[in-house]
Amino acid sequence: AQTVTQSQPEMSVQEAETVTLSCTYDTSENNYYLFWYKQPPSRQMILVIRQEAYKQQNATENRFSVNFQKAAKSFSLKISDSQLGDTAMYFCAFMRGAGNNRKLIWGLGTSLAVNP
């Protein structure tokens, strides 16, 4: 069975600085996808970034980038130039790549506070 671990329940960062959120996962699959979702106080669930396991290049979306280490089963999220609006819960999630079942396996989340 797949598992996702986020070892940092809470983190804080000063506005404009860089922060890295950790995520590790366990799977025997070779083809899969990894995601970071953001859940702001409104409790909406917003996709931040996605990584395909077969791609060696780390995904980047504006100020958000990942460090994907497949052998180590690590998938960290780096937020550059942090903004107050980045304050939210961040969830790491895993999805199998094979078959039609696209269910997400989630970590417990990291609560990020961006301080002015």
Place this chain on the structure above:
Amino acid sequence: GAGVSQSPRYKVTKRGQDVALRCDPISGHVSLYWYRQALGQGPEFLTYFNYEAQQDKSGLPNDRFSAERPEGSISTLTIQRTEQRDSAMYRCASSKLQGNTEAFFGQGTRLTVV
């Protein structure tokens, strides 16, 4: 519709009552997923459908929980004889069957059992 729509947004019910939560996915999205998120926790998978067929219901906690999607579009998650431990945010997500794997989430239904 433009996005995934869930109703009601908030539901308070007395213990022992039945509740029905509705999800209207993005038009054309074949796959529909239900998740439950307790306060301070990550979401957990409940069940999913491709078209009208329920493909995996391994995450439903017990037989008080059921879901249907009779016409392959709108889905209803029903909880019978609600208990306080059922209180949570219930989220629905939809996605295309193949290719793009992004799941689009609705705003969720906050269920409180008193």
